[in-house]
Amino acid sequence: GQQLNQSPQSMFIQEGEDVSMNCTSSSIFNTWLWYKQEPGEGPVLLIALYKAGELTSNGRLTAQFGITRKDSFLNISASIPSDVGIYFCARYGGGNTPLVFGKGTRLSVIA
Amino acid sequence: EAGVTQSPTHLIKTRGQQATLRCSPISGHTSVYWYQQALGLGLQFLLWYDEGEERNRGNFPPRFSGRQFPNYSSELNVNALELEDSALYLCASSLVGYEQYFGPGTRLTVT
Numbered sequence: 618g619q620q621l622n623q624s625p626q627s628m629f630i631q632e633g634e635d636v637s638m639n640c641t642s643s644s645i646f647n648t649w650l651w652y653k654q655e656p657g658e659g660p661v662l663l664i665a666l667y668k669a670g671e672l673t674s675n676g677r678l679t680a681q682f683g684i685t686r687k688d689s690f691l692n693i694s695a696s697i698p699s700d701v702g703i704y705f706c707a708r709y710g711g712g713n714t715p716l717v718f719g720k721g722t723r724l725s726v727i728a
Numbered sequence: 729e730a731g732v733t734q735s736p737t738h739l740i741k742t743r744g745q746q747a748t749l750r751c752s753p754i755s756g757h758t759s760v761y762w763y764q765q766a767l768g769l770g771l772q773f774l775l776w777y778d779e780g781e782e783r784n785r786g787n788f789p790p791r792f793s794g795r796q797f798p799n800y801s802s803e804l805n806v807n808a809l810e811l812e813d814s815a816l817y818l819c820a821s822s823l824v825g826y827e828q829y830f831g832p833g834t835r836l837t838v839t
Contacts, residue, residue: 648826659818659830705770709826713783715761716828720770
């Protein structure tokens with residue numbers, strides 16, 4: 618099957634530190650998406666990437682669509698307590714294929 | 729603009745019963761997606777409806793079914809409930825297949 622490998626599974630960081638997480642796939646895809654889910658809520662779309670090499674920022678968040686089209690990275694700079702949550706990557710293969718999500722990276726920020 | 733809404737927020741059923749979950753998409757969105765998120769797990773794709781028709785279905789048994797109404801709202805029905813059906817059920821809507829916006833979810837508990 619077309620699986621996504623998301624790492625790390627969890628991270629404990631100090632407030633103010635930078636964070637990096639990534640997703641890899643065995644296949645090439647057209648679109649990568651990054652979501653954040655806070656406890657008791659649905660995932661919120663953070664960044665969408667549409668072409669290889671694309672680098673997109675949303676405030677302190679920066680995501681990149683890998684050149685090989687098989688991976689994507691999400692970086693968070695100068696983390697703050699409200700960054701706590703689970704970050705999911707997702708990929709879209711086109712047509713009537715559904716989004717496939719990674720298993721998530723659980724981020725904890727220690728003040 | 730109102731986001732995706734889901735009802736009820738919580739639902740408690742006993743094994744063997746049926747559950748009906750409801751979703752209203754963002755105004756103008758024609759596609760509705762259903763996902764199951766079991767405790768500690770990622771998002772598993774259930775169903776995708778667009779313009780009233782089922783476009784794709786995840787690897788779930790036939791007792792998971794649904795429909796989309798002319799106003800694009802949707803229902804998810806789960807028959808013959810089993811204990812392992814206990815999960816957060818998330819609905820998302822989109823105008824195009826990849827940028828999906830999620831509701832807060834319905835927490836289904838089967839006892």
